[in-house]
Amino acid sequence: MLTKRIIACLDVHAGRVVKGVQFVDLVDAGDPATQASRHAREGADEIVLLDITATHEGRQTLLDTVRRTARELFVPFCVGGGIRSARDAEQVFEAGADKVSINSAALADPSLISAIGSSFGAQAVVVAIDARRDPEAADPVRDAQVFVHGGRKPVGRRVVEWAREAEERGAGEILLTSMDADGTRAGFDCELTAAVSEAVGIPVIASGGAGTVAHFADVFGRGKADAALAASIFHFGVSTSRSLKEELAQAGVPVRLPC
Amino acid sequence: MRVTVIDYKAGNLTSVLKTLRHLGAETVVTDGDLSLVEAAERIVLPGVGHFAATERLDATGMTGAIRAAIARGVPFLGICVGMQWLYAGSTEAPQQAGLGQFPESCTRFAESTEKVPHVGWNSLEVRNGSRLLAGVEPGEFVYFTHSYKGPVTADTAAVTNYIEPFAAAVERGNVMGVQFHPEKSGETGLKILRNFLAWQAKGAAC
Numbered sequence A: 001m002l003t004k005r006i007i008a009c010l011d012v013h014a015g016r017v018v019k020g021v022q023f024v025d026l027v028d029a030g031d032p033a034t035q036a037s038r039h040a041r042e043g044a045d046e047i048v049l050l051d052i053t054a055t056h057e058g059r060q061t062l063l064d065t066v067r068r069t070a071r072e073l074f075v076p077f078c079v080g081g082g083i084r085s086a087r088d089a090e091q092v093f094e095a096g097a098d099k100v101s102i103n104s105a106a107l108a109d110p111s112l113i114s115a116i117g118s119s120f121g122a123q124a125v126v127v128a129i130d131a132r133r134d135p136e137a138a139d140p141v142r143d144a145q146v147f148v149h150g151g152r153k154p155v156g157r158r159v160v161e162w163a164r165e166a167e168e169r170g171a172g173e174i175l176l177t178s179m180d181a182d183g184t185r186a187g188f189d190c191e192l193t194a195a196v197s198e199a200v201g202i203p204v205i206a207s208g209g210a211g212t213v214a215h216f217a218d219v220f221g222r223g224k225a226d227a228a229l230a231a232s233i234f235h236f237g238v239s240t241s242r243s244l245k246e247e248l249a250q251a252g253v254p255v256r257l258p259c
Numbered sequence B: 001m002r003v004t005v006i007d008y009k010a011g012n013l014t015s016v017l018k019t020l021r022h023l024g025a026e027t028v029v030t031d032g033d034l035s036l037v038e039a040a041e042r043i044v045l046p047g048v049g050h051f052a053a054t055e056r057l058d059a060t061g062m063t064g065a066i067r068a069a070i071a072r073g074v075p076f077l078g079i080c081v082g083m084q085w086l087y088a089g090s091t092e093a094p095q096q097a098g099l100g101q102f103p104e105s106c107t108r109f110a111e112s113t114e115k116v117p118h119v120g121w122n123s124l125e126v127r128n129g130s131r132l133l134a135g136v137e138p139g140e141f142v143y144f145t146h147s148y149k150g151p152v153t154a155d156t157a158a159v160t161n162y163i164e165p166f167a168a169a170v171e172r173g174n175v176m177g178v179q180f181h182p183e184k185s186g187e188t189g190l191k192i193l194r195n196f197l198a199w200q201a202k203g204a205a206c
Helices: A032-041 A058-071 A086-094 A104-108 A111-120 A159-168 A190-199 A213-221 A241-250 B014-022 B034-038 B051-059 B062-072 B186-198
Strands: A005-013 A016-021 A024-028 A046-051 A077-080 A099-102 A125-132 A145-147 A154-158 A173-178 A204-207 A227-230 B002-006 B026-030 B043-045 B076-079 B087-090 B102-108 B118-123 B141-146 B156-162 B164-172 B175-178
Touching: A005 A032, A005 A204, A005 A241, A016 A032, A032 A046, A032 A058, A046 A058, A058 A077, A058 A086, A058 B014, A077 A125, A086 A099, A086 A111, A099 A104, A099 A111, A104 A111, A111 A125, A125 A159, A145 A159, A154 A159, A159 A173, A159 A190, A173 A190, A173 A227, A190 A204, A190 A213, A213 A227, A213 A241, B002 B014, B002 B034, B014 B026, B014 B186, B026 B034, B034 B062, B043 B062, B051 B062, B062 B076, B118 B156, B141 B186
Parallel strands: A005 A046, A005 A227, A046 A077, A077 A099, A099 A125, A125 A173, A173 A204, A204 A227, B002 B026, B002 B043, B043 B076, B076 B175, B087 B102
Antiparallel strands: A005 A016, A016 A024, A125 A145, A145 A154, B118 B141, B156 B164, B164 B175
């Protein structure tokens, strides 16, 4: 049976894992290669490394980090943050990533999705979407406003239509972050996740709002998510992938339990 | 041991090469030098992407060289599209012939309420006698990402169920294929690749 994926997300700044609330008051949380291996050992189904440096000078550091992290990692490995061109993506793949996650650059130039996909396959392209419900829209959920990552102003796209366009252009997966839920630890936005998941034929990874194991069970059930991103729930020692998955299995969610 | 990895410009070889090296193999990559295929001790054909990309194997003459290597008894492992290429063909690119080691064709998952592509970790039901999958316990998980698959036949070494049962692995003598990505399948995947690297013809001197 196909299982629901738990994806461990590492925010990386200048070659180190950092944790902090919405990129403020960053605290050093270790070496990315060590952390990624540990998560894989504990049962994470996939690792996402999100570079929050995103400066030109930081790219070489990032590539070194990707190379070191990939060396001993034998589960799918996705890298996001600051990928602006097919050439950027190629360098990240050559360093050992299996997938890239693109957000702002795809919004600025949607043809980037197919440009990367045609060389590396659709399975290698994850389109990340940051969305906030729009109370003024006819359908506040399906028409949630899309933002560039970390942005304050909506870009004028609606979440369902943008997710569909991304799929048509050859995205392999959608990484959907609810900006309403992000940082609250009060649960994923299951309505938003379900709206996107039902609108596309590719997997949807839910992100933002996880605080308890029950939140994961909820987004896999009601939210129809194929995978869920776990970040701060691990950082703050709430849970390891292993204990998270054991509890999900008890709740009847199909998961891969680590050996 | 040395492994010749075939590059047909469909996706990224980095993960496969890295994993084979991690397991102690020396890797040689060729995108058309037939002498490297002729001298191969073991061959891996990775692949993500579209079945049509295998046309490059015909254009470079590697199809014939691989066929000859297989006939010589060289252990061969196809991964993902590399496994599908072992069949007669695929409905993904009907004009493009596969190697035809297995007479069936690959087809797309049937329309259903489930999503296609099939992405994620799914379990293996290993058939008795598979040497490639020796030591893989019932229900161990591996990582898949694909929309086309081979049918379950007598040559199927493991079955996975998604929408319908399909061939997760195929094996006949020295010819082996896996639909999943062993290089991305954690300890289970490493075990399978170790089995491939240790594969010897029955009766061969160790």
